[in-house]
Amino acid sequence: KAGVTQTPRYLIKTRGQQVTLSCSPISGHRSVSWYQQTPGQGLQFLFEYFSETQRNKGNFPGRFSGRQFSNSRSEMNVSTLELGDSALYLCASSLASGGNPDTQYFGPGTRLTVL
Amino acid sequence: AQTVTQSQPEMSVQEAETVTLSCTYDTSESDYYLFWYKQPPSRQMILVIRQEAYKQQNATENRFSVNFQKAAKSFSLKISDSQLGDAAMYFCAYRNGHSGNTPLVFGKGTRLSVIA
Numbered sequence: 001k002a003g004v005t006q007t008p009r010y011l012i013k014t015r016g017q018q019v020t021l022s023c024s025p026i027s028g029h030r031s032v033s034w035y036q037q038t039p040g041q042g043l044q045f046l047f048e049y050f051s052e053t054q055r056n057k058g059n060f061p062g063r064f065s066g067r068q069f070s071n072s073r074s075e076m077n078v079s080t081l082e083l084g085d086s087a088l089y090l091c092a093s094s095l096a097s098g099g100n101p102d103t104q105y106f107g108p109g110t111r112l113t114v115l
Numbered sequence: 116a117q118t119v120t121q122s123q124p125e126m127s128v129q130e131a132e133t134v135t136l137s138c139t140y141d142t143s144e145s146d147y148y149l150f151w152y153k154q155p156p157s158r159q160m161i162l163v164i165r166q167e168a169y170k171q172q173n174a175t176e177n178r179f180s181v182n183f184q185k186a187a188k189s190f191s192l193k194i195s196d197s198q199l200g201d202a203a204m205y206f207c208a209y210r211n212g213h214s215g216n217t218p219l220v221f222g223k224g225t226r227l228s229v230i231a
Contacts, residue, residue: 043206
């Protein structure tokens with residue numbers, strides 16, 4: 001079974017631009033979570049989607065948004081990019097089939113550099 | 116809010132030796148899950164081991180085992196017979212067990228070097 005895939009792997013943008021990152025979960029997984037990883041702040045939770053609905057959201061400004069499609073693929077969008085948005089963005093998927101938290105499996109990440 | 120602390124920013128171990136990475140966490144919940152993830156230079160986060168808080172038995176996965184001390188809120192990872200491929204950042208993570216949509220809370224990580 002294929003793992004979590006993320007595209008693109010690398011991205012360079014300038015301040016003020018917007019960017020869209022894509023994540024395809026493991027087949028059959030219905031939950032997709034996004035995390036931001038930076039050297040200073042470590043790994044921080046952005047949001048989680050399940051059945052096309054945002055179920056949980058971290059403490060990030062409204063410039064960060066996401067969505068999930070009917071095939072469970074997810075996108076996250078960052079508008080009006082700032083230098084501090086430079087980070088590795090990780091996507092994780094899980095089955096979310098029951099009431100207990102499933103193990104999250106991560107993709108390779110998208111490295112975003114904002115100049 | 117739950118927090119996860121990894122007090123060792125860097126560790127090193129000789130090949131074939133054993134190393135233990137420390138992790139403590141703070142929570143008022145009784146139902147939760149703990150994880151160790153490995154992140155090699157390729158940046159792909161890989162699950163190493165998972166522990167359910169309600170299970171008293173420590174989880175093991177081949178050369179990897181944990182020492183879960185619930186009362187002390189401690190969750191250390193032991194790597195036996197260390198191999199060069201074990202060199203990576205290791206992250207301890209916590210997840211609340213009350214519902215399926217709680218996010219992972221990560222520690223800052225421990226960078227493990229393996230010396231040949």
